[in-house]
Amino acid sequence: MSVTPRRRVRRAALKGVVCALVAVTGAGLTGCGGEDPDAGTNGLGKLPADTIQTKSRAVAQSAEAVRLHGTVAAGxxxxxxxxxxxxxxxxxxxxxxxxxxxxxxxxxxxxxxxxxxxxxxxxxxxxxxxxxxxxxxxxxxxxxxxxxxxxxxxxxxxxAGLLTLHGEVKTDGRHEQAGVRTIRITGDDGAGGSLDVSLEGAPYPLGLVRAGSAGTLSFSDWNKDxxxxxxxxxxxxxxxxxxxxx
Incomplete structure (x- = not known):
């Protein structure tokens, strides 16, 4: 059975109303003029910043091995x-x-x-x-x-010393480290450091900018013996x- 032009217009109008409601409420529905940024990820991007920080530190501490390279200012x-x-x-x-x-x-x-x-x-x-x-x-x-x-x-x-952001922790959008999608969290809007955490697989830290220009580090080879x-x-x-x- 074919759909009349009037019914098509009515459906389009209804979809427009739903999408407007989604935009206002922040609901994560798809099909309203854009892809879900969390599609195909570990879902970390939907969590509060302090929870992201806690989860990333936990998996880092439990990892059997890691490689880190970059700069650290100390003493x-x-x-x-x-x-x-x-x-x-x-x-x-x-x-x-x-x-x-x-x-x-x-x-x-x-x-x-x-x-x-x-x-x-x-x-x-x-x-x-x-x-x-x-x-x-x-x-x-x-x-x-x-x-x-x-x-x-x-x-x-x-x-333990490196993966600590100072001040109020907030999310700062989605980014990328070495081809891996990340969610970035910051302390005091970046003044307290920033940390990129993987949105793919386990939420390992992948990139760190330390507070006070005290260095920049990358993390890789997690659990690689x-x-x-x-x-x-x-x-x-x-x-x-x-x-x-x-």
Whole structure:
């Protein structure tokens, strides 16, 4: 049975009224002149900002492994990190003040690998620096270097400190990180930092801008395991209770 022009007009008018009502009430109906932005997502975008923050922190803390890279400002210095972390340690590189060094922690054992320039900075012992250069140097737990850098290898401590926005948390639209759709949440309209959380699959944090211009980080390889073991004995040096010039 065909539909008369009058009935078509009536249906169109009725649909216009429904869509106008949707626009006023904010109901999430489709078919009113636009796609549902949450279609095909994990639904995180429909949740309040504080709930998004809670869920993203929970899945991050429960993840077995993660890679993070970017910059972190701390203690008057800016560090560029490229670290892979899991519960019992981490490995990667850190760049700061014109030098780059490697960090490796397995359990409580922390190793630092750097060139002679790193070890001889600030008037350090040149002979000791040549000996340590290019080796995995075991860092004593009582040495200030251990306290200064071991945090960069501790997944739980690092994530707990980083994934905290300051001030009132709000949503700030949908974005994208490395081709993955995200929902962004901010603290104090961005002054307290911003965090992009995945709208695909588990709600993992994918991008962070820290409050006070204290760095920008990307997170990837969530739950992707990696090898973590102590370096070979012939490539390791134990300098004793305290490192030179540390």
């Amino acid at each position: 008057g210095s800016t560090y560029r990190l490229d670290m892979r972390l899991k519960a019992d340690g981490g490995t990667g590189s850190v760049a700061a003040e014109g030098t780059t060094f490697g960090l490796l922690r397995v359990g409580e054992q922390l190793f630092l690998k750097a060139d002679a320039g790193f070890w001889s900075h600030d008037g350090g012992d040149a002979k000791a620096a040549e000996k340590l250069a290019g080796k995995y140097v075991k860092v004593p737990q009582g040495d200030p270097v251990y306290k200064k850098f071991s945090g960069f290898t501790d997944k739980d401590v690092l994530l 990696f090898a973590l073991k102590e370096p070979p004995k012939d490539d390791t040096l134990d300098y004793g209770k305290q490192l030179p010039s540390s």
